[in-house]
Amino acid sequence: xxxxxxxxxxxxxxxxxxxxxxxxxxxxxxxxxxxxxxxxxxxxxxxxxxxxxxxxxxxxxxxxxxxxxxxxxxxxxxxxxxxxxxxxxxxxxxxxxxxxxxxxxxxxxxxxxxxxxxxxxxxxxxxxxxxxxxxxxxxxxxxxxxxxxxxxxxxxxxxxxxxxxxxxxxxxxxxxxxxxxxxxxxxxxxxxxxxxxxxxxxxxxxxxxxxxxxxxxxxxxxxxxxxxxxxxxxxxxxxxxxxxxx
Amino acid sequence: xxxxxxxxxxxxxxxxxxxxxxxxxxxxxxxxxxxxxxxxxxxxxxxxxxxxxxxxx
Numbered sequence: 222x223x224x225x226x227x228x229x230x231x232x233x234x235x236x237x238x239x240x241x242x243x244x245x246x247x248x249x250x251x252x253x254x255x256x257x258x259x260x261x262x263x264x265x266x267x268x269x270x271x272x273x274x275x276x277x278x279x280x281x282x283x284x285x286x287x288x289x290x291x292x293x294x295x296x297x298x299x300x301x302x303x304x305x306x307x308x309x310x311x312x313x314x315x316x317x318x319x320x321x322x323x324x325x326x327x328x329x330x331x332x333x334x335x336x337x338x339x340x341x342x343x344x345x346x347x348x349x350x351x352x353x354x355x356x357x358x359x360x361x362x363x364x365x366x367x368x369x370x371x372x373x374x375x376x377x378x379x380x381x382x383x384x385x386x387x388x389x390x391x392x393x394x395x396x397x398x399x400x401x402x403x404x405x406x407x408x409x410x411x412x413x414x415x416x417x418x419x420x421x422x423x424x425x426x427x428x429x430x431x432x433x434x435x436x437x438x439x440x441x442x443x444x445x446x447x448x449x450x451x452x453x454x455x456x457x458x459x460x461x462x463x464x465x466x467x
Numbered sequence: 468x469x470x471x472x473x474x475x476x477x478x479x480x481x482x483x484x485x486x487x488x489x490x491x492x493x494x495x496x497x498x499x500x501x502x503x504x505x506x507x508x509x510x511x512x513x514x515x516x517x518x519x520x521x522x523x524x
Contacts, residue, residue, distance in 0.1 A: 264471075269470075269471055269472075269473065270470035270471045270473060270474075270477060271470075271473045271476060271477060273470065273477050273480075274476065274477055274480045277480055277481065277484045278480070281484070316491070316494070317491060320487050320488075320490070320491050323487060324483065324484050324487050324488075327480070327483050328480040328483065328484065331476045331477075331479050331480045331483075332476070332480065334476060335472075335473040335476050433488065437491055437492070437495055440495040440496075440499065441494075441495050441498075443499065444495060444498045444499050444502055447499070447502035447503065447506060448498075448502055450502075450506060450516060451502060451505050451506055451509070453516055454506070454509045454514045454515070454516055455509070455514075457514060457515075457516065458509065458512070458514045461514075
């Protein structure tokens with residue numbers, strides 16, 4: 222099947238129905254392996270067992286940012302090519318990205334209390350991630366409160382592209398400003414500074430979270446396509462009833 | 468399983484994550500069932516999309 226055919230919602234639905242069960246199985250298996258490896262990873266020499274929170278916090282942070290990157294690509298598709306599937310992809314990614322950002326914030330607070338002595342500080346990294354979460358809520362409000370999906374999609378796409386400036390700010394905040402949050406220790410020039418006994422489970426968990434993101438995103442896209450079909454059918458039903466009465 | 472003096476924080480982090488992920492899964496599963504049910508009801512009442520009409524002989 223040529224890739225361009227996937228731009229057709231009916232063909233896209235057929236592909237999702239075929240792929241989703243396999244994706245669910247691979248995601249569950251990767252999570253099982255990742256969770257087992259995480260639980261059997263050694264304690265950190267400074268942080269002790271609290272390093273186990275990292276196996277949730279870091280992947281959730283990555284996926285929170287990746288969700289916005291996916292939405293930004295979809296926003297370009299909405300504004301430049303006006304493709305309905307791009308709009309569907311953006312709308313479906315927002316709640317998933319927001320949920321991962323929420324997990325990042327909560328697990329970060331629960332990790333911060335025993336290691337920093339506080340749940341929260343208004344430093345650049347924490348504040349920029351909180352802004353990302355609030356931007357997600359704003360985009361969701363635009364998508365879900367618009368009466369006409371196309372109008373809501375264009376407003377949400379503009380906010381998404383404006384909000385994209387926050388992604389490099391989150392990534393480099395620990396380098397640009399003096400923060401309580403530690404600097405990058407995995408994705409950095411010179412390689413990761415984490416020992417393999419902790420890095421490997423972390424990467425497996427990151428793989429599992431990424432698979433979960435795409436599984437949920439595809440499932441949510443399928444639901445959104447069906448929701449738009451329901452809207453079209455109801456409009457046609459109303460039109461038929463109005464014609465019958467006149 | 469004990470994780471030393473900070474067990475509560477570790478368990479809470481995993482519990483919150485499990486709760487949020489379970490919520491997301493429930494949202495997509497229930498939403499899918501709801502949309503399928505509505506489409507089924509509309510089709511039973513004879514409402515079809517224009518694209519479907521084109522496919523009919």
